[in-house]
Amino acid sequence: MVKENKAGVTYAKGFKAAGVKAGIKKSGNPDLAMIVSDYDAVVAGTFTQNKVAAAPVYVSKNVVSTGTAKAIVANSGCANACTGQQGLDDANKTAVLAAAKLNIAADDVVVASTGVIGVTLPMEKIAAGIPAAVAALNNDGSESAANAIITTDTYIKSLTTEVMINGKKVHIGAIAKGAGMIQPNMATMLCFITTDADIDQVRLQLALSGTVEKSFNMISVDGDMSTNDMVIVMANGQAGNSKITKDNEDYHIFYSALAELCCEMAKKIAADGEGATKFITVNVHNAKTFSDAKKVGMSIANSPLVKTAFFGQDPNWGRVICAVGYSGVAMQPEQTIVKFGDIIVYKNGMGAQFDKNALQKVMAKHDIVIDVDLNLGHDKATVWTCDLSYEYVKINGEYHT
Missing domain, CATH: 3.60.70.12 (L-amino peptidase D-ALA esterase/amidase)
Structure with a gap:
């Protein structure tokens, strides 16, 4: 252990x-x-x-x-x-x-x-x-x-x-x-x-x-x-x-x-990312290959729009599915499911019906899990990232040593 x-x-x-x-x-x-x-x-x-x-x-x-x-x-x-x-x-x-x-x-x-x-x-x-x-x-x-x-x-x-x-x-x-x-x-x-x-x-x-x-x-x-x-x-x-x-x-x-x-x-x-207020785990399931799963996870993790949404506690699932779509890997929008915590926010090619108050509670947490199910294969990958805050800009704008 x-x-x-x-x-x-x-x-x-x-x-x-x-x-x-x-x-x-x-x-x-x-x-x-x-x-x-x-x-x-x-x-x-x-x-x-x-x-x-x-x-x-x-x-x-x-x-x-x-x-x-x-x-x-x-x-x-x-x-x-x-x-x-x-x-x-x-x-x-x-x-x-x-x-x-x-x-x-x-x-x-x-x-x-x-x-x-x-x-x-x-x-x-x-x-x-x-x-x-x-x-x-x-x-x-x-x-x-x-x-x-x-x-x-x-x-x-x-x-x-x-x-x-x-x-x-x-x-x-x-x-x-x-x-x-x-x-x-x-x-x-x-x-x-x-x-x-x-x-x-x-x-x-x-x-x-x-x-x-x-x-x-x-x-x-x-x-x-x-x-x-x-x-x-x-x-x-x-x-x-x-x-x-x-x-x-x-x-x-x-x-x-x-x-x-x-x-x-x-x-x-x-x-411990610079200026981070959230720790985000991105799990990608049922991809064709590990490489595809990793690319999807990294596409989400590297998106400034995704990262700033989580900093602002904005449950903007559209930014996540957008990052999946431009990741460059095989995916079918109608087959893909996206979850924030245990709440499904996207399925059947569109936004899902969910309890907005419950989702807001998920977004308010420090540790947040995003699950993306591509439903195309059997490989998976997990990527870890954080949000992007005002403090990140301040730290890097003033960084000298």
Whole structure:
């Protein structure tokens, strides 16, 4: 069972973390995080598909390609994106500086950044912050690390879960940041996951890639795809389970636990959308394919008209069925049914008869569920999103760090 737990990335055996103030953020808030495994670990990662990817994405992809990692260094307040060769040099130097202090190889250090695009890293602050982070590493440091990676988030995001594999308790923990520029694939988000499971790198990457497709790639706040997002998982084998090297029952137990954790984290990110007042779940049923179901869900989730209607608590079902219609997938208006909560608002190609007072109560809730039944197949998908408020415009109109 997934739990909100400040232990986060230090929940698994053999991991330490820290978050410090390096002076990168103008606010003076914590802005440099470090996560370290005391033991050799395999690593897996998924990254933004934006062709304008930030320097740390390229560096960390190279680290993941080696199959091993022992540390993650992440800064907030500066994205180190669109910074050319200088940005790549700075990202690599960050890894080198951390590796020297930790006495490990530079290609065992994942680097990540989040913040304003087009600004180079203040390397003198990074160089001073890394030793401070190393000195602060401890078994209870996950909360401080989680605080150091957030930007416009209103709260830290920290989850844990555990499962039994071969009679051994396997722990998984995660921290994440993300509130705006949320759109697959993936979102403007960083998520760092640690586990003491003994699993080979191939299975770890397969598990992560599979779970990300049904979790972090199913959220949207504003339809913008970031330059910096990544999900990284390190597994150090300290749980003592028999090593997972095959697609067997042990693998599926691990996969299910990881998937549940990632889904819960994805929901937290969507619910914390910038300026959000509503958390909206869009379930698409009976599509011809999963891809069709996802497209319909994303079409609804990314519609400014839908999102503003829910902010204004306006039960405007027409905006929803309109988004279904222009999603580009096969659909028959007469066969499609739309529900807000448990109230049918559209069927037989037209608006349904419903109790307006009851529907207004649904719209007044913080958590709202939209169900769309295409009645064309057997596949389904769930997308998580939020409303679009005045505060979103204010936050992004004034965003500098």
